Amino acid sequence: MARASAEQQQPAAAHGTTLIVLVGLGIAFLLFMAFLNVVKSGNLLNEANLLYAALIFYAGAGALYLGFGVTGTQSYIKFASFATWAGLIANTGAVAHRWYEAGHPPFASLYEMLLSFVWTLAALTLIAEKRYGVKVIGTVTMPVAIVGVVLMQLLHSEVRPLVPALQSTWLHIHVTLAMLAYAACALSFALAMMFLIQDKMKTETFLAATSIFTVGIYAAILMRFERWGGFSVVAWDPENKTEVFISRGVRLFVTIPDLGWLMLLVFAAVAAPLVLYILAAVRKNDGFLSVANRAVFISILLQTLALVFFILRARDGRYPSLDAEGLYPTSLAASPFILSALVGGIFANLLYLLLLWRRPDLERLLPDADALDRITYKTICIAFPLLTLMIAAGAYWANRAWGSYWNWDPKETWAAITWLVYAGYLHMRITRGWRGRRAAYFAILGFAVVMFTFFGVTYLLPGLHAYA
Amino acid sequence: MPTSLRSAMRKIWQTLSSIKTGVVLIILVVIFSAAGTVILQRPITEPDDMQRAYSPAMLRFLDATGLTDVFHARWFVALMIFVSFSIIAASVERFPNAWRFFARPYKSPDEGFRRVLPVQAQIPISDEEQGLDAAERGLRKMGFKAERIVRTDSFSLFTEKHRISEMAVYIVHASLLLIFAGGIIDALYGWRGYVQLTPGSASNQIELRSGVTKALPFSLRCDATGEDTYSDGTPKRYWSKLAVLDNGREVVRKEIVVNDPLVYHGVRFYQSSYGRTGKIDQLIVNAARADGKGQPQEITLRPDQAIDLDANTKVQIAEFIPDYVVQDGHVYARSNDIVNPAVHLMVTSAKTNQVVNYWLPEMPGIDENASSPYAFDPKDLKTGFFTGLQVSHEPGQWAVWAGVILMAVGLTFVFYVVHVRLWVVPVQDARGGFALWVGGSANRNRDAFEQTFKRIVEEMQKELKPEIAADEKKTAASVTR
Numbered sequence: 010m011a012r013a014s015a016e017q018q019q020p021a022a023a024h025g026t027t028l029i030v031l032v033g034l035g036i037a038f039l040l041f042m043a044f045l046n047v048v049k050s051g052n053l054l055n056e057a058n059l060l061y062a063a064l065i066f067y068a069g070a071g072a073l074y075l076g077f078g079v080t081g082t083q084s085y086i087k088f089a090s091f092a093t094w095a096g097l098i099a100n101t102g103a104v105a106h107r108w109y110e111a112g113h114p115p116f117a118s119l120y121e122m123l124l125s126f127v128w129t130l131a132a133l134t135l136i137a138e139k140r141y142g143v144k145v146i147g148t149v150t151m152p153v154a155i156v157g158v159v160l161m162q163l164l165h166s167e168v169r170p171l172v173p174a175l176q177s178t179w180l181h182i183h184v185t186l187a188m189l190a191y192a193a194c195a196l197s198f199a200l201a202m203m204f205l206i207q208d209k210m211k212t213e214t215f216l217a218a219t220s221i222f223t224v225g226i227y228a229a230i231l232m233r234f235e236r237w238g239g240f241s242v243v244a245w246d247p248e249n250k251t252e253v254f255i256s257r258g259v260r261l262f263v264t265i266p267d268l269g270w271l272m273l274l275v276f277a278a279v280a281a282p283l284v285l286y287i288l289a290a291v292r293k294n295d296g297f298l299s300v301a302n303r304a305v306f307i308s309i310l311l312q313t314l315a316l317v318f319f320i321l322r323a324r325d326g327r328y329p330s331l332d333a334e335g336l337y338p339t340s341l342a343a344s345p346f347i348l349s350a351l352v353g354g355i356f357a358n359l360l361y362l363l364l365l366w367r368r369p370d371l372e373r374l375l376p377d378a379d380a381l382d383r384i385t386y387k388t389i390c391i392a393f394p395l396l397t398l399m400i401a402a403g404a405y406w407a408n409r410a411w412g413s414y415w416n417w418d419p420k421e422t423w424a425a426i427t428w429l430v431y432a433g434y435l436h437m438r439i440t441r442g443w444r445g446r447r448a449a450y451f452a453i454l455g456f457a458v459v460m461f462t463f464f465g466v467t468y469l470l471p472g473l474h475a476y477a
Numbered sequence: 478m479p480t481s482l483r484s485a486m487r488k489i490w491q492t493l494s495s496i497k498t499g500v501v502l503i504i505l506v507v508i509f510s511a512a513g514t515v516i517l518q519r520p521i522t523e524p525d526d527m528q529r530a531y532s533p534a535m536l537r538f539l540d541a542t543g544l545t546d547v548f549h550a551r552w553f554v555a556l557m558i559f560v561s562f563s564i565i566a567a568s569v570e571r572f573p574n575a576w577r578f579f580a581r582p583y584k585s586p587d588e589g590f591r592r593v594l595p596v597q598a599q600i601p602i603s604d605e606e607q608g609l610d611a612a613e614r615g616l617r618k619m620g621f622k623a624e625r626i627v628r629t630d631s632f633s634l635f636t637e638k639h640r641i642s643e644m645a646v647y648i649v650h651a652s653l654l655l656i657f658a659g660g661i662i663d664a665l666y667g668w669r670g671y672v673q674l675t676p677g678s679a680s681n682q683i684e685l686r687s688g689v690t691k692a693l694p695f696s697l698r699c700d701a702t703g704e705d706t707y708s709d710g711t712p713k714r715y716w717s718k719l720a721v722l723d724n725g726r727e728v729v730r731k732e733i734v735v736n737d738p739l740v741y742h743g744v745r746f747y748q749s750s751y752g753r754t755g756k757i758d759q760l761i762v763n764a765a766r767a768d769g770k771g772q773p774q775e776i777t778l779r780p781d782q783a784i785d786l787d788a789n790t791k792v793q794i795a796e797f798i799p800d801y802v803v804q805d806g807h808v809y810a811r812s813n814d815i816v817n818p819a820v821h822l823m824v825t826s827a828k829t830n831q832v833v834n835y836w837l838p839e840m841p842g843i844d845e846n847a848s849s850p851y852a853f854d855p856k857d858l859k860t861g862f863f864t865g866l867q868v869s870h871e872p873g874q875w876a877v878w879a880g881v882i883l884m885a886v887g888l889t890f891v892f893y894v895v896h897v898r899l900w901v902v903p904v905q906d907a908r909g910g911f912a913l914w915v916g917g918s919a920n921r922n923r924d925a926f927e928q929t930f931k932r933i934v935e936e937m938q939k940e941l942k943p944e945i946a947a948d949e950k951k952t953a954a955s956v957t958r
Contacts, residue, residue, distance in 0.1 A: 177736040383924070394888045401881040409736050412747040412867040413669060414874060415660070417548040419514035426507050433503060440496055466514070 028076045029088050036069045036092070056110065059103035060124075064158040066096030067131070071151040075359075081370045089147055090138060096154075097131040104128050116184040119345060120161055127157040129192045137196065145374050148363060149199050152356045160348060179406035186399035191459055193392035194431075197385050198456035201449040204381040207372060208446060212365055213286060213298055216305065219361040220283035223308070223354045227276040230350055231269075235331075239264035240272060242323060242347065244330065245340035252343050255332060263328035263337050268318065275315045278308040279354070302365060309358045316351045346464060382445055385452055386438060393431050400424050423462040430455045494566035502560045509556065513547030520546065520686065554664075561657050568650050579643045584626050584635040586900050586916060596927055597916040598934045602941060605631055605903045608913050612901045615937035619929075621899060634901035642896035642920060648887035655880030662873030669869040672746075674699035675754060675861055679722060683868050695723040697746060702864035704751050715751040717864040743870055750865035755813040756780070757797035759859040760820055762837075764792070764851045775856065778822070789827045790850055795834070796821035799860070806842060815860055824849050896920045899933065913937070 043061055070092035077085040104124060107115045115121035134150040205215075233241040244253040244261040253261040281304040289297035320341060327336035341348055364371065375381065403421070404414040415421060434451040437443040443451070492498055516539060517530055527536060527545070536545075543550030583590075591597070602608030612634055616623045621636040670683035670691060679698035683691045698720045705714040714734055721729040721741045731739045739746040757780055764786055765773035776784050776792075783793035800812045801819035808819060822835040836844035837855050846852070898918045906912035915934055919926035 179736075390892045394885070394892060397884060397888060401885075404881075405878070406736075408871075408874065409738065410747070412738070412745060412749070412869040413871065414877060417510075417513060417518075422510045422514050426510055429503050429507055433500065436496065436500070 026084075028080075028082075029073070029085065032069050032072050032076075032088070032092075035072075036065055039065045054102065054106070056103045056106040059099045059106060060158060060161065063096045063099035063103060063127075064155065064162075066092050066099060067127075067151055067154045067158060070096060070147060071155050074145075074148040074151055077145075077148070077367070077370075081367055083370075083374075086145065086147075086374075089151070090135070093131055093134055093147060093151065097128070097135065100124075100128045100131055114181050114185075116181060122184075122188075123157050123161045125188055126192075127154045127161075129188055130154045130157070130195075133192055133196055137199075145371065146196075146199055146203075149202075149360065152359070156349070156352045156356070160345065177406060177409065179402055179409065183399060183402040183406050186395055186402055190392055190395035190399050191463060193388055193395060194427075194456050194459045197388040197392060197452050200381055200385040200388060201452035201456075203375050204378055204385060204449045205446070206364065206368070207375055207378040207381055208449070209378075210446075212368060213289070213301075215361055215364055216282060216298070216301060217286045219305070219357050220279065220286065222357055223279040223312075224276070224283055226350045226354045227272065227279055230347060231272055231276055233262075233347075234269045234272065235264050237266075238270040238273075239266045240268035241265075241331075242339050243343040244328075244337040245343040247338060247340070253337060261330055261332055261337065263330045263339055265322050265326075265328050265339070268322055271315055271318055275308070275311045278304070278311045279358075282308065305358055305361060305365075309355060309362070312351065312355045312358065316348075316355065319347070319351060346467075349464070378445070382448065385449065389431060389434060389452060389455075393428075393435060396424075396428050396431060400428060420462065420466045423458070423466050427455065427458045427462050430458050490566065490570075493563055494570035496567070499560075499563050499567060502556070502563055505556060506560060509547055509553060512544060513553075516544050516547070518546055518548075557657065561654060564650050564654060568647055572647060575643055575647065579640060582635070582637060582640065583898075584624070584900075585628065585633060586902065591902065591904075591914055591916060594916045594918065596918065596923075596930050597914065598930075599904075599906060600913045600915060600934065600937060600941065601906060602903075602911045602913055605911055608911065608941065609634060609901065609903060611940035612913055612915070612937045615933065615940045616899065616901075618936050618940075619933050621933075623899075623901070631903055633903065635899070637896065637898040639894045639896050642890055642894045645887055645890035645894065649884055649891055652880045652883035652887050655883060656877050659873035659876030659878075659880060662876060663871045664873075667869070667871045667873060669867070671749070671865065672697070672868055673863050673865050674702075674717075675863045676701050693744065695721055695728075695741065697866075698722055698727075699864055702751060702862055704862075715748050715864075717748055717751075717866070719746065743872060745869050745871075747867040747869070748864070749867040752863060752865070753799075753813075753815060754861040754863050755799045755815070756861045757794065757820070757858070758861040759857075760794060760797075760855065761857040761859075763854040763856055765854070767850050767852055773854075783825075786824075786851055791825045791827070792822055792835075792851065792853075793825075794820060795823045803840060803843070808836070808840060808843060818858060818860075820855070820858075822853065824851060826850060892921075895922055895926070897926065897929075899930075901937075 040062060043058065043065075070089045073085040073089035073092060076082065077089070104115060107121065107124060111121075115124050130150045131154055134147050134154075137146045235241060241262040241264050244263045245251075246253050255261050282301040285297045285301035285304060289295060289301065323339050323341050323344065327338050329336055376384070400421075403424070407416065407421075408414040430451075434448065434455060437451060438448055517527055519527070519540075522530075531539065539545045543552065547553055586594070600608070600612075602611075609632065613623045616634070616636055621638065623634040623636040625632045626635050668685055668691065670685040672680055672683050674680060674697065676699050679696045681693040681696035683693060685691050700718040700720060702717040703715075704712055705716070707713045716732055716734045718732045719730070719739055720727050721739070729739070729741055733739045733746065733748045735748045738748070760778045761775065762778065763773045763775050765771075774786070776786070778784060778792065778794050780794050780797070783791045785791055798808060798810045798819045798821075800810060800814055800816040801808050802811045802817070803809075808821075811817075819840070820837045822837070824833040824835050825831070826833075833849040834843075834845045835849050835851075835853060836846065837853060839846055896919065900914075900916045902914045902916075904912055904914045915937065917926065917930045917933070
């Protein structure tokens, strides 16, 4: 037995070095090419280049984490950590440069918010690794960071001066607190997920949860489905680099033909694992589960297809609109939420596959369930005061800018709901002694509400909070 | 009868003060607040949009149940009041115990307490007095000042830190109630409205959210207003120079911008909007005689003001159209935005008593420019601007901010300030020798406290080293759980 496993480890170690060397060479090559290109054009250490360098490093880290996912080699984690450090340093440079150029901290546009968010993600990954010893958290955060930087490349990045309502110190305070609070909530979500893994929650349950999540994403996306197979997106004005508005607050939508059918097909593909899971539970036949896992793999391929087609169609071409004459272009920048949703779905499913293929390794690397339960609680003990202060700062700023501290604006209301949910978590834990599974579910619910407050309110419910 | 009434009241009180009730109420608040963000709400949404979004039957249902203005509906307010009562009841129910615990520290633990305390240790000593001295020194090294509790024949030690932490929860809940109180005061006695001023005008009439017009005891005059832009045209700064007139006297002057309001007697004026009135302010033209005689003169025309061009001829502005379009031989206004401005002047000749309609720009078929004694060449057009001010009176906001600060303090205590207690009692160990029983308790972060406790016991042992004989040094203190 021992010899067999030693033999098994030998080739694995060899593969291990190969991948690390390959990733290292890849990083070096990309950096060198970028350097050459930059030397031609001049300015070396500007924001765009630093961001590109950060992307390269995060991509390297992501590749190594993924490599761990596929082969289970432990040393990948160490090098992935190095790559994350390098990426963080480059990212800090980009943030600093942006701050200097713009004259204000990077909080004023979607581009800047993403920049700050990606930086926070990398910083928190390293803190979690060092302070809490949770070394695999990069598998979750690095993909998100890569997505963030890629999205940033697609958004327009001009330094825009702040409109009058945003010219206030309280803006900086409010947004900083929001970023920190949401990051802490994200961390607590990741820790709660890890707790469920260590608490021996069945892999099938994760399958069902991932499938429900992806189905939800595609259901939300399919709200833009037109009956004859088209897919509606917001039109884009390339000269002014802004969305096209018919009238105040009302956007112009164009319909991309046939993309709707593809989205519908992918919706069916992501619903298949869920259906198979239900069949397995009802018929008490585990055979369905292995089919379901294969269906997840196929659905990832189809989701990638949908993403690629969406990007291709959105970047070129002019499309008709139901509300106005003529053809209008669109852009990826006009649909940041659809893009995030598509990418988010792919990564959620990839993470499920990581769990499916590497569960024993994960269980070995992660702290035990009890420790994770306590760390989740401690993270929420940090998130909750931050949420409180964020709401208070926002109220004070609103009072100075718009004349009242509370308007029952959708964003305000949902921030209050988020606060109540986390208050509920703390109450249940402190006074009712809720621990373990129930506490983990509560933490996950809290983060779902955070995501809705951050994305759903802006995307689905219009209001005063139109800035980010 | 009285007993059953009393027991019924007891039951009601218990339900009201239970955590379950609190959780149910929180869930209800969440559900209805969420509904208020998803269902279109009345004052903000135009009636047309409401009718477009919902069928007539659905709209009637939503209006009848108050779901189209959730946050001001009576039942929602009642729900919030009920939440407040629940918080008060829960706090009142638990406060006496907490206060007893807070006000009367448990300094001398009896045997039963000592037996079951989870965090404790026993240190063997040779002499009681010296042992307790050493323990005191050990505690001082770790930052605790011990108090000597005198017993019948000896004394024990007691020390604690941050007893206030036991009250932290009540501070947080009290702060929440303070915030609610502020909100209620504002809902009852506060108001919000809007006033629009043009430079030079003054007003004390505020149009409230509810549609009613409120007259203030003082008036506000706008002296100037403007907009600064960045080089690419996006707005940088809206400003208004305002003055407050109380009893005819000017009492306050301030230039306000967005984020920096004017406050007078509890009423706040916020720079909210800025725009063109669409009405003409000044038109500067060069007037030249049609027959070519004389010099052209530059005149400034203002609305409702006739200017004498010479002894016989007067000119004044009859109409100003910000965005003109000609249709069927008439000039119409397409919109209120200054896109294609047109001015209609009336030139009156006293001699002939004729009025000539002069149009700038020319309107073929409509204007009578050819028969005008003067020709006009426009030089500059100044349109009027208004400043839109949000006005609010929020007497309850001080309670809200006080509540927020108190909550920050309370949360700091809840999460980061731990009530730690330590006791040292001389006892007889199992073999009949002397020993020190050391016990500790913390109300939060117990795992971190256990580490601290271990270090405290080690410090005490270090202090005891000179007193313990060499071989007794090896006897380990056991940390039991």
